[in-house]
Amino acid sequence: MVEISIRKRPVDEAAVTQRKFFKKTARGKVIKVLRERYLRDDVSCGLHLCKACTIAPNAAIKPSPASEYAGFPNGHYVLPDTNVFLSQMDLFENTLFNPPVILLQTVLEEVRHRSMPLHNRLKALVQAEEKNFWTFYNEFRSETAIVRDEDESPNDRNDRAIRTATAWYAQHLSLSYPPIRGQATPQLPPIVLLTEDAANREKARKGGLKAMSVRQYAEGMPEEAKSTLLDVLAASDAAGDIEQKGAAGKVSLYPEYLPTMTLQAGIKAGELHQGHFNANQYNYLEGTVSVPAFTKPVLLVGRESMNRSVNGDVVVVEVFPESEWKAPADEVVDQEVMVAARKNDDAEDSDEEGAPDSNEAELEKRITQSASSDKQPTGRVVGVIKRNWRAYVCHIDPSSLSSTSATSLSPQTVFATPSSRLLPRIRLRTRHAPSLLSQKILVTIDRWDARSRYPEGHFVRALGKAESKEAEQESLLLEYEVPYRPFGGAVLGCLPVEGDAWVVPPKPATEEAKKASKEWRGREDLREMIICSIDPPNCQDIDDALHARVLENGNIEAGVHIADVSHFVLPDNAMDSEAAARGTTVYLVDKRIDMLPALLGTNLCSLRPFVERLAFSVLWEMTPDTADIVNVRFTKSVIASKSAFTYAEAQLRKDDPNMHDPITVGIRLLNTLAQKLKAKRMAAGALNLASPEVKIHLDSAESSDPIDVEQKEMLETNSLVEEFMLLANISVARKNQETFPATAVLRRHMPPPATNFEKLKDILQKRKGMTVDVSSSGALAASLDRCIDSEEPAFNTLVRIMATRCMLSAEYFCSGSVARDTFGHYGLASPIYTHFTSPIRRYADVLAHRQLSAAIGYTPLHPSLHSKPHVERTLEVVNRRHRLAQMAGRASVEFYVGLALKARGEHKKQAQSTKSQGDSSTIEVREEAFVIRTFRNGFGVFVFKLGIEGLVQYKQDGSYDAENYVLTLPETAGAHKGKKVAIFDKVVVAISVEKDKNTQRGKVKMELAV
Structure with a gap:
C-alpha cells in the first residue's frame, strides 16, 4: 500500500521511507503490512x-x-x-x-x-x-x-x-x-x-x-x-493538581474496573458478558444489560453494581449465581427525591469522603425484596469497553450553591442535573454558577473516579433561560443529538446554480439528443399520466405520488412515483456526506430539521402539482379481482402531478358519488387494490399494531403557540398510501438484493424473543382471562384480534399499543452481513423489505435509489456501494440517527402537549371569570385514562385522547399485590385511600402542568380526579 503526498512530484526527487506493522485479519491470521511513503521537501x-x-x-x-x-x-x-x-x-x-x-x-x-x-x-x-x-x-x-x-x-x-x-x-x-x-x-x-x-x-x-x-x-x-x-476545560487527570486535590484521602465508593486483558479473556471464555447499559427510567438505582447468553437482560441493582455506568455505555458484566438472581423493583424511585432527602451540597461532599449514603443503602435493600417471582439474571459491572459520554443538557441545582457563594464569582463546585432522568447528576467547577441559575446549560462528563459518588464534568455553554421556547427547542435537539446547524457553503455549493429557477428542460426532439441530455437520458415521459399525491396537511417535501388506470387487457396498472433525489445528490460530494451524517429529516411539532437543503427538499425534488419533476417510478400490472402482480418494472421518469391532496381531501373525493373525473377514478382504483393488498398481508401474518398519534393545534405560523390537542383521525386514504408504499419498498428490495446480493441496503424487523411478551401474557391472563400466542407473527395477529372487551371498545387498541412496546426495533442492514433467513420483516410478514419511498427525508432511501438505478442499468454503481464495510458503517450511523429522530419527535410532542394543556387551562380560567385568578399551572384538565402499569407507590396511565402517558405517584407505599398487579392506595391518596387500582382499569385523571425538576420545563402532572 502506498501513501501519496499532497502534490505529485517525480519519485526520483523524493526520499522513500517504509512503515511496518502487523495486522490481524477477520479470520485471526496475523499479517505484516508494509507501507511506503514518498517524502517531499515542498509540503507547505x-x-x-x-x-x-x-x-x-x-x-x-x-x-x-x-x-x-x-x-x-x-x-x-x-x-x-x-x-x-x-x-x-x-x-x-x-x-x-x-x-x-x-x-x-x-x-x-x-x-x-x-x-x-x-x-x-x-x-x-x-x-x-x-x-x-x-x-x-x-x-x-x-x-x-x-x-x-x-x-x-x-x-x-x-x-x-x-x-x-x-x-x-x-x-x-x-x-x-x-x-x-x-x-x-x-x-x-x-x-x-x-x-x-x-x-x-x-x-x-x-x-x-x-x-x-x-x-x-x-x-x-x-x-x-x-x-x-x-x-x-475538561476535568482531565493530567490537567493539574486542582482536580486531584484531596483525592488521596477519599474512600473508594465503587469497585475498580478489571484490566482490559482480563475483560477480553473473560468475554472470550464466556465468564463475562458484554452489552449496552440501559438505565431504568422509573428507578435510578436499577439498570439492565442485554447480552446474547441470556434471554432476559442482566439486572443491576444499586450504585455499586452499576459501577459508574452511564446510559448507553458498552459495559462488561459478571453474572451472579442463579441463587442470587432478583426481580426488578416494583417501586418508583426518583433520584431527585433522594437528593432532597439528604443535606445540601456540603453534606454531599462529606458523603463522597466516606461510605455510601445509609438512606440509599437501606432503600437498595428494601426495593430488592420485590414480591414478584419474575426473577432474572442479576450481576454487576466489572469494566467499561466504550463510554457514551457527550454534552448533556442540564441545569444548575440551586441547593448545591452555599449561601455564602450564591453571588460569588470565585470557582466553586456545584451539581448539574441532566434533563434526562436516565443520567446521574454531574459535579463541575465553575466561576459563573450564580449567573447560570435558571438557565439551560450544556455539560460534558470528563471522568468518574471510583472515589466519587457522581461523575465530574465541565461547563460547555449556556443555552438560554429555562422554559423559554428558544432554549427548550435547542435543548431538545441537543438532548437527541440532532444536527441542526445551517448547511455550510460547501453543501450549498452542490445545489444547481439556477437555484429556484431550475426546471426540467424541454424534451429533446431526437433519440440522439435525448441520450445526450443529463435530465432526459433513459427516462420515460409520464407527464400526461393522471398522477396525484396524497399527504398530511401542509406537507411541503412531497416524496411520492401515485396513479392507477385500467389497461386494454382488463388488468390495472398502478404506479408509485418517487422524487429522484439521487439525480441531485451525487456520491462523495459535500451534500452527500452531510446527508449521510444527518441520516434523516427530524420532524418536530413546529419545525422540521431537514436532511437536505430546502431548495431540494421543498422545491426541486418535491413532487409539486402542475410542475414537471424528475422521478423514479415503480409500475405494476395487477389483476383487478385479486390484486395479484402480473409484472413489475422500474424506470426513471419525468412526471407532472395533476393535484396534491390531503388525506381528508382525497377521502372526500373518493366518497363523493357525484365525482367521476379521471383523478377520482384513479383514487378509487388505488383504494380497491389497496384493500386487497392489505387483506393478503394480514392473511400472511402481518401485524396491525397501534401507536398513539395526536394532532397539536398551533395558534399561528408566526407564534407557533399550541392551543389544543386531539387524536389524529386515520382515514381509508391513509391506508391506501401506506399499502402502495409498502409494495414499492418490497419490490425494490427484491430487485436490489437479486442484483447486489452482498451489499443491498435492506430493512428488517427481527421476531421478538418470547420473553418480551411474558409480562403482557401474564397480565392478560390474570386480569382478563385472555391468552396471547407469540409463536409467529400470524399467531400473534390472530391473538390480538381476539383481545376484545365488549364493554370497552378502546381495550383492543390499548392491548395493541402494549404489544408494540414488546417488539424489537426495525433496523437497516447490509444484505451480505447477515444470514439470509434473518432478512424478514416480522411486523409486515414480508421476507424482504427496504426503504425506497422517502429519499428527501431518509438517507437509506437515497442508497436504495442508487442501487436500483444500477440494477436497471441506468447508471453504474458507485464503488462505495460495492464495499460491504462501507455500507455497514453508513447504515450504523443511519440506524442511530433514525432512533434519535424518533425520540426527538416524541419529546417534541410531549413538550407541546404540555403547552397545549396549559393553554387550555388558561382559556378555562378566563372563562371562569367569577373565580380567583390563580396560577394557570393549577388549572386541571380531566380526561379518561387506562392503567397500564402498577407499582408499590403509584401507577402509570395512558390517556387516549391526548396520546400521552403519565404517572400517578404517592409519597407512601400502598398495599401491593404484585402477582395480580393490584395496588390498594395508601393514606396519602386522600379521598381515594383504600381504593384498588389494577392494570386495564379505566380511571379519570386530573391533568395539570408543573415545572419538572429535571427538564426545568413544563411537565404533565396527573392525579386521580376527586
Whole structure:
C-alpha cells in the first residue's frame, strides 16, 4: 500500500521511507503490512509571510495579535497534540478561543483512530471560516517524517513525531522573518506545543521547545476570556493538581474496573458478558444489560453494581449465581427525591469522603425484596469497553450553591442535573454558577473516579433561560443529538446554480439528443399520466405520488412515483456526506430539521402539482379481482402531478358519488387494490399494531403557540398510501438484493424473543382471562384480534399499543452481513423489505435509489456501494440517527402537549371569570385514562385522547399485590385511600402542568380526579 503526498512530484526527487506493522485479519491470521511513503521537501508550512513555501496568502495563518496573549508580545502559534483534542474539543469550539492552530497530520490521524465523532468535530473546525487552522502533513515532509524505533510504542512514536514537527516549525519560522540589513534581529512568534502529557512537556522543554498544558495556556489569556474558558476545560487527570486535590484521602465508593486483558479473556471464555447499559427510567438505582447468553437482560441493582455506568455505555458484566438472581423493583424511585432527602451540597461532599449514603443503602435493600417471582439474571459491572459520554443538557441545582457563594464569582463546585432522568447528576467547577441559575446549560462528563459518588464534568455553554421556547427547542435537539446547524457553503455549493429557477428542460426532439441530455437520458415521459399525491396537511417535501388506470387487457396498472433525489445528490460530494451524517429529516411539532437543503427538499425534488419533476417510478400490472402482480418494472421518469391532496381531501373525493373525473377514478382504483393488498398481508401474518398519534393545534405560523390537542383521525386514504408504499419498498428490495446480493441496503424487523411478551401474557391472563400466542407473527395477529372487551371498545387498541412496546426495533442492514433467513420483516410478514419511498427525508432511501438505478442499468454503481464495510458503517450511523429522530419527535410532542394543556387551562380560567385568578399551572384538565402499569407507590396511565402517558405517584407505599398487579392506595391518596387500582382499569385523571425538576420545563402532572 502506498501513501501519496499532497502534490505529485517525480519519485526520483523524493526520499522513500517504509512503515511496518502487523495486522490481524477477520479470520485471526496475523499479517505484516508494509507501507511506503514518498517524502517531499515542498509540503507547505502554512505560515504567513513564509518565503520558502508556496502558499496562497489568503490560506496562510497569521500569528496571534500581541493583545490576545500577554505572555507572547510578538504573537504566537499553538500546536496541540492528540490528547488535547481528545479531551478539550469544547475549548477549541468556543468562540472566545481562536489562536492560530497548526494541526499535524499525525494528530489528525490519531484522533480519527481514537474517536470518529471527535474526528468529525475536528474536521468541522478546520473547515470553519471563523477558525484559524492549518493542516500540516508532517508525515510527508522529509524533515519532519520519522520512523518508529523497534522498542518504541506507537504512542511514544507519535509524541516524538509531534515534538519533531514542533522543533522544525521553530527553526522554519526564521524563513518567514528574515533579518534585514541594518536592523535588529526580529523577535519571532514562538510555536507553543500544547500537551496534557507531563512527560511529553518535559521532553519538549529539554529540547528547547515552548510547551504548556492547556490549563497553563488558558490561565495566560485576557481576563474577559479566561474566566469563561477555564470553565470549559475538561476535568482531565493530567490537567493539574486542582482536580486531584484531596483525592488521596477519599474512600473508594465503587469497585475498580478489571484490566482490559482480563475483560477480553473473560468475554472470550464466556465468564463475562458484554452489552449496552440501559438505565431504568422509573428507578435510578436499577439498570439492565442485554447480552446474547441470556434471554432476559442482566439486572443491576444499586450504585455499586452499576459501577459508574452511564446510559448507553458498552459495559462488561459478571453474572451472579442463579441463587442470587432478583426481580426488578416494583417501586418508583426518583433520584431527585433522594437528593432532597439528604443535606445540601456540603453534606454531599462529606458523603463522597466516606461510605455510601445509609438512606440509599437501606432503600437498595428494601426495593430488592420485590414480591414478584419474575426473577432474572442479576450481576454487576466489572469494566467499561466504550463510554457514551457527550454534552448533556442540564441545569444548575440551586441547593448545591452555599449561601455564602450564591453571588460569588470565585470557582466553586456545584451539581448539574441532566434533563434526562436516565443520567446521574454531574459535579463541575465553575466561576459563573450564580449567573447560570435558571438557565439551560450544556455539560460534558470528563471522568468518574471510583472515589466519587457522581461523575465530574465541565461547563460547555449556556443555552438560554429555562422554559423559554428558544432554549427548550435547542435543548431538545441537543438532548437527541440532532444536527441542526445551517448547511455550510460547501453543501450549498452542490445545489444547481439556477437555484429556484431550475426546471426540467424541454424534451429533446431526437433519440440522439435525448441520450445526450443529463435530465432526459433513459427516462420515460409520464407527464400526461393522471398522477396525484396524497399527504398530511401542509406537507411541503412531497416524496411520492401515485396513479392507477385500467389497461386494454382488463388488468390495472398502478404506479408509485418517487422524487429522484439521487439525480441531485451525487456520491462523495459535500451534500452527500452531510446527508449521510444527518441520516434523516427530524420532524418536530413546529419545525422540521431537514436532511437536505430546502431548495431540494421543498422545491426541486418535491413532487409539486402542475410542475414537471424528475422521478423514479415503480409500475405494476395487477389483476383487478385479486390484486395479484402480473409484472413489475422500474424506470426513471419525468412526471407532472395533476393535484396534491390531503388525506381528508382525497377521502372526500373518493366518497363523493357525484365525482367521476379521471383523478377520482384513479383514487378509487388505488383504494380497491389497496384493500386487497392489505387483506393478503394480514392473511400472511402481518401485524396491525397501534401507536398513539395526536394532532397539536398551533395558534399561528408566526407564534407557533399550541392551543389544543386531539387524536389524529386515520382515514381509508391513509391506508391506501401506506399499502402502495409498502409494495414499492418490497419490490425494490427484491430487485436490489437479486442484483447486489452482498451489499443491498435492506430493512428488517427481527421476531421478538418470547420473553418480551411474558409480562403482557401474564397480565392478560390474570386480569382478563385472555391468552396471547407469540409463536409467529400470524399467531400473534390472530391473538390480538381476539383481545376484545365488549364493554370497552378502546381495550383492543390499548392491548395493541402494549404489544408494540414488546417488539424489537426495525433496523437497516447490509444484505451480505447477515444470514439470509434473518432478512424478514416480522411486523409486515414480508421476507424482504427496504426503504425506497422517502429519499428527501431518509438517507437509506437515497442508497436504495442508487442501487436500483444500477440494477436497471441506468447508471453504474458507485464503488462505495460495492464495499460491504462501507455500507455497514453508513447504515450504523443511519440506524442511530433514525432512533434519535424518533425520540426527538416524541419529546417534541410531549413538550407541546404540555403547552397545549396549559393553554387550555388558561382559556378555562378566563372563562371562569367569577373565580380567583390563580396560577394557570393549577388549572386541571380531566380526561379518561387506562392503567397500564402498577407499582408499590403509584401507577402509570395512558390517556387516549391526548396520546400521552403519565404517572400517578404517592409519597407512601400502598398495599401491593404484585402477582395480580393490584395496588390498594395508601393514606396519602386522600379521598381515594383504600381504593384498588389494577392494570386495564379505566380511571379519570386530573391533568395539570408543573415545572419538572429535571427538564426545568413544563411537565404533565396527573392525579386521580376527586
